[in-house]
Amino acid sequence: MAALAASNGDAKVLAGGQSLVPMLNFRVVDAPLFVDINGIEGLDLIEEKEDGGLRIGALTRHFALETSVSVRDRFPVLHEAMKHVAHLAIRNRGTIGGSLSHADPAAELPMMAVLLDAKIVAAGPDGEREIPAGDFFTAPLTTVLAPDEIVVAVDLPGLPAATGWGFEEFAQRRGDFAVAGVAALVTREGGTVTNTRIALMGLHDTPVRARSAEAAFGESGIEAAAVAARQDADPMNDLHGSADYRRHLAEALTRRVLTAALERAVQ
Amino acid sequence: MSPPDDIDLTRPQFIGAKVMRREDPRLLAGEGNYVADIKRHGMLHIAFRRSDHAHALITNVDVSAAQAMEGVVAVYTGADITRLANPYQATSRMKNYQATFIPPLAVDKVRYVGEAVVAVVAISRYVAEDALALVELEYESLAVLVDPEEALKPDAPKLHDDLESNILAAREFARGEVAEAFADAAATAGGRFHFTRTTPVTIEARASVAEYDKGTRTLTLHCTTQIPGIVRDKLSEIFDLPGPRIRVIAPDVGGGFGGKTSLYSEEIVACAIARDLGKPVKWVSDRMEDLMTTGNAFDEIVDAEIAVAEDGRILGVKADVIGDVGAYSIYPWTATIEPVQVVSFLPGPYRIANYAARVRAVATNKTLTGAYRGVGRPISVFVMDRLLDMAARKIGMDPAEIRRRNLVNDDEFPYKAASGLVWDKSAFQACLREAADGIGYDELRREQAAARADGRWVGIGVACYAELTGVGSRIAVAPGMPINTGTETCNVAIDSTGAVTASFGLASQGQGMETTLAQVVAEELGVKVEDVDIVLGDTASVSHGTGTYASRGAVFGGGAGILAAKAVHEKIVRVAGHLLEAAVEDIETGNGDVRVKGTDKSMTIRDLARALYSDMGRVPKDMRDEIDNLEATKVYDPFFGTTTSASHMCLIEVDPETYKVEIKRYIVVEDCGRVINPLIADGQAHGGVAQGIGVALMEEVIHDKTGQVLTASLVDYVVPSAVEIPSIDVVHVEAELPGTVGGFRGLGEGGTIGAPACIANAISDALSPLGIEIMEIPATPERLFRLVEAAKAD
């Protein structure tokens, strides 16, 4: 903390380094000082909470999340998403705190945080604060973290029983950043859908909830939701896909994840 | 033609055997010797400051701050290199060709983003790169040309003021009466094809270590090159150093694929600096430099049409090709090599009486285009085989059938193709037949029909190609180019310790030549494979050689190796006849021994060598005067070269929502002559097809309107991983062997030549219910999305 504060915003926090170091090697980022937080004790624990959720330490490596039985049982959608995160060597080092702080709109963990209504716990010289995931990401690669703050934990509230999930990501190759991704949680009680959450990845400046798709699903079902997802997306044109194509994917992937989530909600 | 009678290959011991590679132990143990691994005492490191303008005058260069930085030893500009090195260009006798001088460091103008402008030499690469930021460069922008159709207009700004235009080369081919053919046609098909720019992406990026020995005044360059002989010969002129004073060595090289077959500015600069400073210097390309400056591939626009008769016979083909060749004409191949091969190979293995084609190679403000696996031929096959499929669809004929009717038959060889190339003999029809059998073509068509009924987009692709490999002195690899690519040298020597060494002017980048050539020489001499040491990639070991490119390794190396080994074998037999007191006809070799047939009189070849070299008096003077040493140097010129061919077939499925293409089955059936090592031959096919898949589906070098390279990292330039490449079935057809010495054919490029066409045809087949034809490569999901949206809108 002290080192970060003393550097007046010039220092970069180094956790897994899987996003930061490439930029350093390309010399597109120049940081005179690194604060390597890998040694901080106690930040890599996955704790089960009484509400059925998890508190995940910021230094928890992706591989630990991928293989965690607690994650698999309590948040199967996160378990699925972890399989798509880069490759084993990256997962061995990359951390959830790092991924959230890096805030790539096409990355899995930021989108999971938004989908799962995560509370992101940040610590600074003035103490800790909890930031709802929906407020945490403000622009591509930008969060509300102050220069002297770091993420220390991620709190995932427990999900109701009978919540089905769906996760679909489209990338040019296995492990690449998503061209587009959609995830959904659907809770059924009795025969009725009581809760729907749909989150989008790679389809906006930040990961977002697809609010019109959620509303349309509640009113008219899967098809309407899929079409509405196009409005929730505000994708960019880049080398890997045009905005039109990404909007198309928003619809197609939303259809797939809602279908899967409904099926799983019944089981 | 058949192999000469006196070379007996009827009972091969090693040729055709799956010998495990001799290169493997050191490469697996991490003990390979790649250029980047080389360390020398006092070695300094080079980093290049490169142009971020695509076309501009250099108005100011100030290196004083960089020079003053701690750890920086020297800084060189274009003016310095002009002083230290003679200018050079790639020349050609081809009509209408315009050569360009290539300054190793830009002097007054930059012509592509990434062009090297300043070289900083420092105690480490880290420090050298720190200093790059202190170099001050000012530019005055000029109009940027990134569209070759703009660049070829008469009023376009010229990249090279001393040239007449930006059209660096232009050629026409014609046979028969194309206009008549089209007038008589039952159907025509065609359109504008676009095969975009790619880059080789060897996992080992380029690197050079140059050192100058002041005492012997010898410059030694270790570099990641496929062409050590060509580099040495040109550096000799550039630095006014005779052969013995300039040695070029390619040690272990991590892939080439043609991207390392050109002489590069960095190699020249490293040599100039080493000589000037008297210190060893190293330059290792990083990946961004590699993606921006290694010779690019392909990049042609082809307007083409085919005319067919009712029965599917091709009546005529016409094509107009524009090749975007980048900012300079690359050395040594020239800017002609890529686009001209497109039209000279366009007719392919098909019977075409009427043909008219034009090609123009146009300079633009992009990286130089060089030779990359397949060189022009992937586009030839893409265009020709797409035209065939399009015509087949128009007349309602099966794509395999239309090929059967048009492939040159066995009884028509030798066949002069419409562009003038001669196919000596190759199993065109047999390859197609066996590909269809191998993939279960008829059954796949039935499965496709059922899948279609389910709304799935399943497609079957076919492509057939022919190429010339092992091209001898009759035709230069790049026609009109004044470098002899038609011969290769081999020296086979048994030394006074009894060890066998075979030295070649070839170089290896993974093709396993230390093993395959050892197999060939061991076979011929009658020794064990593991007892033959192969020397490659060192200009000090043969008086002339060029290198490995154009799929020539097996043909030239195998042929020259056999000739030299045979000559040494004759000497062994003569000496053995004396030492074992038998007639020469009764002597045979095998397993490192020499014996009298039918008796137990034998000796090891090692003992024979000792007797000849060291035991005075054992071999009479007269015999020794005739034999000299157990050594021979032979040069092999296959003269014409030989036709290699293959058929590719594949089964793909397009996801109707994401437009991702999955390749489910892939088969290559090739007529590649006598196979030296089936493991290695299959490996070449796997790797070639994998690169073809990358080209077909995802690889693309993209420049923006200002000439910036947008694909300057491996995140943006996408090459296939293990998930995107299926298992590939490779079948070698046992057809009549070519007349090359040894009966070998080249086979390095075939996978890349046929795959883009095969996959494009499969996707077109899958999307044919929507009336979509794939005209542009790569067929990315984005492109397929656009095509499907447009089709649905109609």
Add this chain to the structure above:
Amino acid sequence: MTAKISITVTVNGTAQAADVEPRLLLADFLRENLDLTGTHVGCEHGICGACTVLMNGDSVRSCLTFAVQADGAEVETVESLGSIDELGPLQQAFREKHALQCGFCTPGMLMTATDMLRKYPLETDDDIRDGLSGNICRCTGYQNIVAAVRSAADKRDGK
């Protein structure tokens, strides 16, 4: 110039002490300071996988790790898998299946495969392809590499 930091890294079982700049990459530390040139640098941005080594038993990109971060850690490189005269079982499998051509991606493939074989069941060849998807090869088309890892997995499972 930034002050150097003293580190001790155990590499292939031997403790190596050195004073290094904070920005020195682990890949460069291995290759330049320790002359262990078996680990190769292919892209410096974590995509190609050629630089993969094991750190405390986990496969990592040595081009994305600073040498100072390896202080106190155990690093294993390709040189630890076997020698020229005695290749290890995984290296032997690669040789038998012709799973390398130019050899430049090979050390990274071997280290990734070593980690994969320890961490994943690899029931299908698709699982193997998935696991190798972070190591790019341009020569082999991957087929024989998959076969080599399959053969090693079968041995591991006593098949």
